[in-house]
Amino acid sequence: MDTTGILDEALQRLHTSGPERLGRLTNHAPMAVEALAAHGRAGSVHRWLDLYAPKLEEFPSGIEPVTAANWRSALGDSRRAADWIDYFGREIAERPWRDVLTAWWPRLLPGMYGGSTHPVIRVGHSVRTLLTSEETEPRLLELAHGLGYWAARYHPVADHLAALPGADSAAAALDAVAPIADQEGGFADRFSRVTGMPVWAAAITDSDEARRRLTELVQAATHRYATHGHGEETMLVHAATAPNAVLRTLPALPQSLWVPSLRAAWTASAAVTAMYASTAPVAYVPPGTVTAEEVFERALAHGDEHVIKLTDTALDIGDERALAAALRSIELSEPLV
Incomplete structure (x- = not known):
C-alpha cells in the first residue's frame, strides 16, 4: 500500500x-486511485487523475442534516x-470506523444494488486501505464518502424475486442465470x-464457509468475464468487483454478518x-507467459477505470483465467484517452 502520502x-x-x-x-x-496505490503505482496517481478530471463534478449542496432521528426518511434519496x-x-x-461500519453494514446491505453497485465497491476499496495502512484523515473521510453515497443510492431488491433451479458451484450457478428478455435501458x-x-x-449458515463461497463467487465471476465480457464490457465488470468489495470488507466485520x-x-x-449477459460465449484465450505485474501495467496504460x-x-485471484479476464477487458474497452 502507498506510504508516500x-x-x-x-x-x-x-x-x-x-x-x-x-x-x-x-x-x-x-x-481507481486506491487500486493504483495498492499495486505500487502511486507515482502514476496524479497523472491518471489529470486525465480523468473532465469526468468530475463539484461536490453537491446539502439539503438538510441527516441525524439519528431522521435517517430513515433520507435513506435512498439521491438528492x-x-x-x-x-x-x-x-x-x-x-x-x-469499524464500529460505524458494523452498525451500518446490515442497514445498507439490502440496498447495495443502487448506484449500479458502485457505492459498495467504493466502500470495499476504502476498507482495504484502512485495513492495510495508516488510518489517516483523508482515508477515514473516504469511507464516509463511500458509506454516504451508498445510503443516498440505497435501493433494495424487489420482494418478488423467484428462486430458480440452481447449481452447486458458483460457476455453474452463474451459467444457469437466464438473461432478461428486454436488455434496453440502464441499470435501474x-x-x-x-x-x-x-x-x-x-x-x-457457517461464517467461514460463507467466506469461502464468496471467494469462489469472485473467482467464478472474474473467470466468466474472459468468455462472456463482450455481452457488455463495462457493466459485466461489476459481477466480479461488487462481490469482491464485499469480500474485502469481511475482515472488518463481525462474523455474524458474513x-x-x-x-x-x-x-x-x-x-x-x-x-x-451474452447468450454465446467466445473461446477462451490463455494469457500466455504474461505476469500479473505486466497485466496491471497494461491496464494502467489503457487507463479505463473499469479495466483498472x-x-x-x-490480481486478487491471480490465476491464469483471471489474468485472461483482465486482458479481455483491455481488449474490449475504450481507453481513457
Whole structure:
C-alpha cells in the first residue's frame, strides 16, 4: 500500500468532487486511485487523475442534516448525498470506523444494488486501505464518502424475486442465470426486469464457509468475464468487483454478518449477469507467459477505470483465467484517452 502520502493527496483532491456526474454516472476515481496505490503505482496517481478530471463534478449542496432521528426518511434519496456524506464524516470522527461500519453494514446491505453497485465497491476499496495502512484523515473521510453515497443510492431488491433451479458451484450457478428478455435501458430499468435467479449457497449458515463461497463467487465471476465480457464490457465488470468489495470488507466485520453478506453479493452478481449477459460465449484465450505485474501495467496504460478495477480484482485471484479476464477487458474497452 502507498506510504508516500500520494494517496492522501489524491483523496483530498477528490473529496471536493461529488460521487456522481450527470445525475447518474459514478465517480470512479477514488476506487481507481486506491487500486493504483495498492499495486505500487502511486507515482502514476496524479497523472491518471489529470486525465480523468473532465469526468468530475463539484461536490453537491446539502439539503438538510441527516441525524439519528431522521435517517430513515433520507435513506435512498439521491438528492441527499452531501447530507449523508456529512453525517458519516461526523460519525467516523466521533467513533472508531469499524464500529460505524458494523452498525451500518446490515442497514445498507439490502440496498447495495443502487448506484449500479458502485457505492459498495467504493466502500470495499476504502476498507482495504484502512485495513492495510495508516488510518489517516483523508482515508477515514473516504469511507464516509463511500458509506454516504451508498445510503443516498440505497435501493433494495424487489420482494418478488423467484428462486430458480440452481447449481452447486458458483460457476455453474452463474451459467444457469437466464438473461432478461428486454436488455434496453440502464441499470435501474434492467434491474426492475429481473424476476428470479438460480439458488446458490442458500443453505450456508457457517461464517467461514460463507467466506469461502464468496471467494469462489469472485473467482467464478472474474473467470466468466474472459468468455462472456463482450455481452457488455463495462457493466459485466461489476459481477466480479461488487462481490469482491464485499469480500474485502469481511475482515472488518463481525462474523455474524458474513452469511448475509454472501447472500447479498450473490444477488448482485447474478442480477448483473442476467441484465447484461451474452447468450454465446467466445473461446477462451490463455494469457500466455504474461505476469500479473505486466497485466496491471497494461491496464494502467489503457487507463479505463473499469479495466483498472477488474484487473485489481483479477490480481486478487491471480490465476491464469483471471489474468485472461483482465486482458479481455483491455481488449474490449475504450481507453481513457
